[in-house]
Amino acid sequence: MKTQVAIIGAGPSGLLLGQLLHQAGIDTLILERQTPDYVLGRIRAGVLEQGTVDLLREAGVARRMDAEGLVHEGVELLVDGKRVRIDLKALTGGKTVMVYGQTEVTRDLMQAREACGAPIIYSADKVQPHDLQGAQPYITFEKDGQVQRVDCDYIAGCDGFHGVARQSIPQELLTHYEREYPFGWLGLLADTPPLNHELIYAQHERGFALCSQRSLTRSRYYLQVPLGDRVEDWSDERFWNELRKRLPQEVAADLVTGPALEKSIAPLRSYVVEPMQHGKLFLVGDAAHIVPPTGAKGLNLAASDVCYLYRILLRVYREGRVDLLEKYSELALRRVWKGERFSWFMTNLLHDFGEHQDAWAQKMQQADREYFLNSHAGLVNIAENYVGLPYEELD
Template identity: 45%
Template sequence: MRTTVGIIGAGPAGLLLARMLHRAGVDCVLLESRDRAYVEERQRAGTLEQSTIDALRAAGAHERLDSEGMFHDGIEIRFARRSHRIDFAALAPGRQVVIHPQTKVVQELIALNLADGVPVLFEARADRVEGAEGDHPVIRFTHEGRQRALHCDFVVGCDGFHGISRRTVPDALTRTFSRRYPYSWLGILADVAPSCTDLLYAHSPNGFALHSMRSSTVSRLYLQVPNGTDPGDWDDERIWDELSFRFAVDGDWKLDRGPITAKSVIPMQSFVTEPMRHGRMFLAGDAAHIVPPTGAKGLNLAVADVVVLARALTAWTEDGSTELIDAYSDTCLRRVWQAEHFSWFMTTTFHREPDQTPFEDRLQLTQLERLTAGGPAAAELADNYTGLPIG
């Protein structure tokens, strides 16, 4: 097989890249190790910032986003039994976020790519990438029980932290930066209407809590828990009691309860690998960087990567220009590190360390007072949360 761009991984990044390249007249083939049903049902959170909304609309992948997405013009912050709203409309005019599950983004992108005849090969396991340093790399993959080869001008690894793309880059040519946080999230899905209008971030003496939503009838909630927590150790009543405590404010607000349909524990990690390019192979999304979910940046960073890369590959196809290709890693990493910093800031501001001192408690509360006072700190939070421009 021969193509211009070989893409490994049919998550949102790989699928959106394929969509953008096809619309720009650039040939591509997308390889995905899992079957279509698995990919379309893979559960991931989905808080989309303004630049991601714009990218999906520009790619014509916005029908379900516009009809089913839950658009928000702010977030709510709670601490010391008080509630404060960060008003995006006032602090970041013209910018919103939307709650739209990643599964729906993936389903729409798959349908659009297949309808347009883009080769998306499911159950096609990429085994290795050869010749990334040369002009014509090759992806060796297994499909329908046969060993096959995809000859490319470029390879894009959208296959996540554990995929083969990142491991293809020689260790001697990369630098990695990482941090594992000393706590995790216990996440639940519950068949109950959300008890809040906006996403709700809570700081409490017992740790962090987040109230999000999947739809008008399904709530998604999270609790800070120690690393190594077994979700089976938390029965439903204990979860609801703890959430109610952490969200508590003075007044008549209460957290509505309902049947919990899913529980899982999510580790908290930051990770960046540099550079995001090796010869004619590019890394995008979780293959290159991971952020803790507190800042809601994971999916949005992946989209930003492929928007930058689509421009670069289109320019090369049209006139042979390598300027944007050569700038890809530096362009993306500037935005990646800004998002890493914001995610770290949100994480360390709202979570309690296992051995946190009263002095550190006071510093956190002071920081939260700054954020909710309506000055430059609030504007910076709104600017970062709704999404920085894509380079």
């Protein structure tokens, strides 16, 4: 097999890159280790930045998002018992966010891929990139017991943190930056109306809570829990009771409970690898960086990687601008680190670190809360980061 851009991974970043390139007349082949049902079974974030929304529209996959997604002009923070609404639209000159689940984004992209007939191979085993610094890189994989080969011009590694793409780069060439947090998020998905028409981020002495949503009839809630907790430790009743305790009484009174459709615990971590490219291989999304979900940046940073790589490859194929290839990592990482900073900031602002935080750090945390939520400049800072910072021009 032969293609122009081989994409490893059929998550939202791989599918979005493939859709954009296909529309531009650039051949792509996507290889995915899992089945389509497995890919769609991943429950992930649902807050899309303005730039991500615009990119999905550019890719021609926004019809259902625009019809069913919920435009949010603000977000609420509950800190020290005080309820503060951050008016995103007013503070950013008109920008908003869209609440539309990552699962639905993935479904739309899969359907678009199927409709256009561009090749995608699921259940591809032992995927391995080769000759990344040569003139003609290629990928080998196994399908139904047969070893196959894909020759290509470039390889996009969109295969997540545990994927083969990053592992294919000589480790001595990579620098890893990582921070682990001493707690996780217990998430519960339920077919209940959202507690509030906008998201509520709640700081409480018992731990952080987030009241989110997927639609007008489906809600997603999160609780900060110790790393040692197991999902089995948390019955639905215990979850709802604990959520009520972390919300003001007048807010908790409006909470509608119901049986969990899904419950899971995710540890929080920050991670970045540099550089994000090696020869003809480019890392995209979770293959290169992980953020704690507090800032709603995971999928959005992956989308910004896709945007930069897509625009560079477009110039390469249309104008012969191969010099731009070397700019991918630098451009992507500048935005990644700003997204990491905001996610780290929001995590530190709203969580209880308990014994893992000394007296000095506690005072700094309190000072941040008082400044950012009582200052116009502080509110603008949060708002412009939450809706998403602008993408840079290539040159």
